[in-house]
Amino acid sequence: MSDVVLIAGAGPVGLVMAAELRRFGVPVRVVEKEIESPAQSRALFLWTRTLELLARGGATEALIAAGEKLTATNIFSGKKLIGHVDFNDIDSEYPYALLLPQARTEEILEANLAKLGVTVERGVELTAFSSDVHGVTATLTHPDGKAEAVRAAYLIGCDGGGSFVRQGLGLTSATAPHQSAWYLADVELQGGGFSRSELNSFWHEDGFLALFPIPGGKFRVIANAGKAKDFTPGTPPLEKIQAIIDARGPGGVTAANPAWLYAFRVEEYNIASYRAGRVFLAGDAAHVHNPIGAQGLNMGIHDACNLAWKLALAYRGAPNAEVLLDSYTIERQAVAERVVANLGRAAHAATVRNPTLQFARNLLGNIYFGLAPARRQVAETMSEVSFSYDHSPINGVEDHALPAPGPGQRVALKPGQKPFGLGPVPQFALLAEPGAKVEKLRHEFPGLLEAELRPALSPRCIWLVRPDGYVAAVALREDIYLIEDYLYTYVPKAEDLAAF
Ligand SMILES: Cc1cc2nc3c(=O)[nH]c(=O)nc-3n(C[C@H](O)[C@H](O)[C@H](O)COP(=O)(O)OP(=O)(O)OC[C@H]3O[C@@H](n4cnc5c(N)ncnc54)[C@H](O)[C@@H]3O)c2cc1C
Structure with a gap:
């Protein structure tokens, strides 16, 4: 039997999965079908719990050196401040969110993996696989079109939202997948006086709006399309973003000099099982969330840190290895379910339309965020330390x-x-x-x-x-x-x- 663990996909989750397994002495191969990594900033938040978990493999120091710290979040309804949550109260060495473009995060994670002697095989695509009780047989297609047959002890699909591994297993979502549509813009913001260390989110009946700083002096604007009928995926005009900021924000804020304008749909799901025998799913291959809480990349990294030690023990002949490996789905699927429920509640509260309900929500929000234990609970949930x-x-x-x-x-x-x-x-x-x-x-x-x-x-x-x-x-x-x-x-x- 081959003793290699084959990892399909070198996004952030595949990179952490490989590093965790390798440092625990498990031989790995990581194949990535793209030759170049995507350059877009995409995920920007690395939350407290993620920094704690990555510190075990030595990546956190370099990430912190490259990123900027976000220390609080504000919730507004128009100009009215409903709540201010300080992350300083989180009981951790990292009581903040680290802001770092995903491309840079991946660079640092890949450099960390290289230190462990593992090179990502770029341009190599997993194109077929089958598994049996002893292992997995897979076909890897190289850039020159050559097909390589490999035998591995386990296969882990860290191959993102369109996961080939998930499709090959025929696994589907435990709950009905839900589609949402979003606008994103990395822009300069004039007016508003926003702090460069705080996240500002705005509740509005048309939908949710968040504004937060990104490294390099700009801000990211993220908003759901809500009930907009004119949504078109692709590159939205800056005027569209401006109109959303004007409608949902505090007023007097102008967006300029966009570095990235993006309109996209998200298909939210949580796959019923993250394991089928010797094949596992992790990260976006297993679950995708709406971007309100900025949890997707973080959740995937936690999957990797949850599975790797169990697989490493199974590898070393742990008794009851099957129970250990099955616990991966049970533990992580439940957390993903909780995140979906939390984000659903947040979205619902943010977009209440009835003026009486809006008044009640704002009043209750004021009372709730006035309580220190409530603020702490929000901070611990956002930073994922309370999971x-x-x-x-x-x-x-x-x-x-x-x-x-x-x-x-x-x-x-x-x-x-x-x-x-x-x-x-x-x-x-x-x-x-x-x-x-x-x-x-x-x-x-x-x-x-x-x-x-x-x-x-x-x-x-x-x-x-x-x-x-x-x-x-x-x-x-x-x-x-x-x-x-x-x-x-x-x-x-x-x-x-x-x-x-
Ligand atoms: C616009 C945008 C904004 C986002 N903002 C946030 C945010 O603020 N916070 C947050 O936490 N998350 C955010 N996300 C989500 C985050 O980007 C994803 O959750 C994260 O990238 C998932 O990582 P992953 O490694 O599971 O998958 P991916 O990053 O998708 O990586 C999968 C990799 O697998 C490779 N692959 C696929 N099929 C194969 C195959 N057959 N063989 C070999 N390789 C293969 C792909 O090329 C890809 O490189 C955002 C996403 C988008 C699109």
């Missing part, structure tokens, strides 16, 4: 009497603490006070448990944390056998590791 895997089949025993965070929840790091899941194998971490029983556990699982204990979050409990920073299991110190059981269930034994 958790509450109903995952690989969560340890749930005991609500124990202190948080519980199984499936993210563990927030204190500034300066090293990220979870660093290093050349997917290591779990133990958060516990020292003691004989804990030491014994660390000796039983050499290599896949961090060598050092991390500080306990409460002296009476032990936390086992997954390589992606979510709690695997938590138990009272006297119930350490629960942690031990967890490790025996999912972590390969020392002899399997040595054999790899």
Whole structure:
């Protein structure tokens, strides 16, 4: 059996998938059908949780050096400020969104992958595949038209919205796909006095409007077409963008010198299963969201960080590998569903038409955003730090009497603490006070448990944390056998590791 994992597509998700697998010692091939990467800025936001996850593979520092920080968001109805949410309250080393054009993000991710010894094979297209219980047989078509037959242990379709892999598997959306139409413009904005470190969104009965800074001095304008009957995909005239800003914005704002004008449709979906045997889907191949929350690229990177450690453990002969691999769909599909629901609610609130309902919405919005816990909740949702895997089949025993965070929840790091899941194998971490029983556990699982204990979050409990920073299991110190059981269930034994 070939031991290579074949990754189709070198967008941001394919690049992170390859880097995560490679740093965990799994051989990969990454094929990308395009010779050149697209130059357009497309996704601009890298949220807090994404920066945390990418820090594990060493990419975050270079991304931060290249990007600009967005530290707050404002919600307006016309000129009236409904709410101001500061991202500084997010419990993370990265309490902001990083603004960076997608083309630059991809450049940095590809350079990071090259440091791990992996070169993207450009101009090479996956043109056929079939799978069996032992692996995947695929055809790769090279730029000169030559077809290469390959055998791989697994295939991961990171091949975007039109995913060839998804179509080949015949997988469809769990919910009815929903189409929406959008205008985008990267322009200079005169008037309005907008801060270069804040996102401004405007609620309006015609549709949603957002204005935010992009590196290089311009602003991005993004607006849904709403009920407009004259929507045509392609390059809209600047006058169309100006008319939307005039109608939905605060007034007195002029757009000029466009760098990119784009009118596009989005087909929103969430595929029912992200796995079919030895073939997986990740990123836009698995789910596409409307652009209101700027979550698409971020969600795809989280998919990669969720699947890679599980696949690396399965690769090393983890017991119950099938349960581990199935948990990928269960965990990530539920998060994608939540994002769809959140964005749907946001869109609904933004576009209420009835004046009485608008008045009530603005009043309630004022009250809601006046509350610190509410503001914090919004910031934690936007930055994706509050997403958790509450109903995952690989969560340890749930005991609500124990202190948080519980199984499936993210563990927030204190500034300066090293990220979870660093290093050349997917290591779990133990958060516990020292003691004989804990030491014994660390000796039983050499290599896949961090060598050092991390500080306990409460002296009476032990936390086992997954390589992606979510709690695997938590138990009272006297119930350490629960942690031990967890490790025996999912972590390969020392002899399997040595054999790899
Ligand atoms: C205008 C616009 C604005 C956006 N703004 C935001 C935003 O602000 N925030 C955000 O988070 N997201 C945003 N998105 C979404 C974001 O761009 C996508 O979610 C992201 O690119 C998905 O990454 P991916 O790697 O899954 O897919 P893609 O980036 O689509 O990459 C897939 C790759 O696979 C390759 N490929 C396809 N088929 C094959 C094959 N058979 N063989 C080999 N290679 C293949 C393709 O050439 C492509 O390079 C925006 C998208 C658009 C279009």
